[in-house]
Amino acid sequence: MRFAAALLMAASFGVMSVAMAQVPDTVEGHVLAAQQAAGLNFAGTLSVLCIQPEDGSDPGAATRAANAGKPRAIPARETWYAEPAKVFDNVYFVGTKIHNAWAIKTSEGIILLDTMYNYAAETEIIGGLKKLGLDPATIKYVIVSHGHGDHDEGAKMLQDRYGARVIMGAPDWDMIAKAGNMAGGVPKRDIVATDGQKVTLGDTTVTILLTPGHTLGTLSFLFPVKDNGKTLHVAYSGGMGFNFDRSPQRFDTYIASAKKFGDAAKASGASIIFSNHSMYDQAWIRSRWQRKPGEASPFVVGTDGVARYATVLSECAKAAKLRLKKS
Numbered sequence: 001m002r003f004a005a006a007l008l009m010a011a012s013f014g015v016m017s018v019a020m021a022q023v024p025d026t027v028e029g030h031v032l033a034a035q036q037a038a039g040l041n042f043a044g045t046l047s048v049l050c051i052q053p054e055d056g057s058d059p060g061a062a063t064r065a066a067n068a069g070k071p072r073a074i075p076a077r078e079t080w081y082a083e084p085a086k087v088f089d090n091v092y093f094v095g096t097k098i099h100n101a102w103a104i105k106t107s108e109g110i111i112l113l114d115t116m117y118n119y120a121a122e123t124e125i126i127g128g129l130k131k132l133g134l135d136p137a138t139i140k141y142v143i144v145s146h147g148h149g150d151h152d153e154g155a156k157m158l159q160d161r162y163g164a165r166v167i168m169g170a171p172d173w174d175m176i177a178k179a180g181n182m183a184g185g186v187p188k189r190d191i192v193a194t195d196g197q198k199v200t201l202g203d204t205t206v207t208i209l210l211t212p213g214h215t216l217g218t219l220s221f222l223f224p225v226k227d228n229g230k231t232l233h234v235a236y237s238g239g240m241g242f243n244f245d246r247s248p249q250r251f252d253t254y255i256a257s258a259k260k261f262g263d264a265a266k267a268s269g270a271s272i273i274f275s276n277h278s279m280y281d282q283a284w285i286r287s288r289w290q291r292k293p294g295e296a297s298p299f300v301v302g303t304d305g306v307a308r309y310a311t312v313l314s315e316c317a318k319a320a321k322l323r324l325k326k327s
């Protein structure tokens with residue numbers, strides 16, 4: 001503890017950089033490294049992943065167990081409804097205040113990333129695209145980052161209504177089939193994602209990375225966007241929370257995926273982080289931003305910011321893994 005306090009003091013005076021120093025392999029050391037990496041860009045990610053019970057237990061487990069099998073209450077519309085927004089020349093936010101769905105407009109139709117809860121999908125995705133002057137019938141691919149209800153419940157509707165091809169990781173296709181029911185219906189098993197898979201539609205390609213951890217089939221994505229005609233690169237982080245069966249092996253899987261994501265993002269030149277919850281990437285607030293002429297997009301955090309994001313994931317996971325040993 002004394003060492004961590006000294007580190008904190010040194011860091012706060014700017015005497016040392018944790019990124020350059022060896023991180024002590026303690027809970028405190030990893031939390032501090034995550035905190036340094038997060039800065040103000042990723043405070044939400046830091047708070048969700050690094051502020052955890054000291055005994056390594058999962059703070060949400062009791063609530064999830066109590067609610068298992070019960071129909072989910074649909075929250076009041078005013079608590080989640082968000083107007084759709086164009087965020088890049090070819091990218092549109094069609095999410096809620098809490099959950100994200102993104103439409104990438106290509107020369108041959110739309111690639112949709114994530115579909116949110118059933119209660120929001122019709123209003124935000126179908127309604128949102130129409131408000132933006134886009135035709136939801138041109139959705140050709142729906143790529144689901146992982147098989148949890150807050151990201152996959154709109155998939156079946158888009159599959160049935162528009163014949164959109166649905167892409168998920170193999171373990172998550174298995175998981176939703178085994179569960180057998182979900183609001184909005186279980187989508188028919190379609191395309192199984194593979195590592196490095198390139199989903200090309202017209203002039204745009206989304207590259208898929210298998211990043212197991214949050215779920216065993218979690219996917220992350222890399223893709224280019226156009227910002228006032230200039231090409232920028234997005235790294236989409238597909239799963240974050242530690243709401244899984246906590247074991248050292250599972251955290252090792254998560255940590256390896258965070259590194260893989262960070263390395264691939266760096267190689268792609270990504271300067272933007274997208275995710276599937278506003279608490280991780282502030283998508284809702286950032287998509288409200290009114291840019292002045294010449295001002296950079298509020299989504300741009302730079303290649304350094306993208307690297308720091310991956311560090312927050314891995315350092316918080318290392319801290320969480322060490323906490324398991326205490327319990």
Ligand SMILES: [Zn+2]
Pocket residue numbers: 146148214239241
């Ligand atoms: Zn999830």
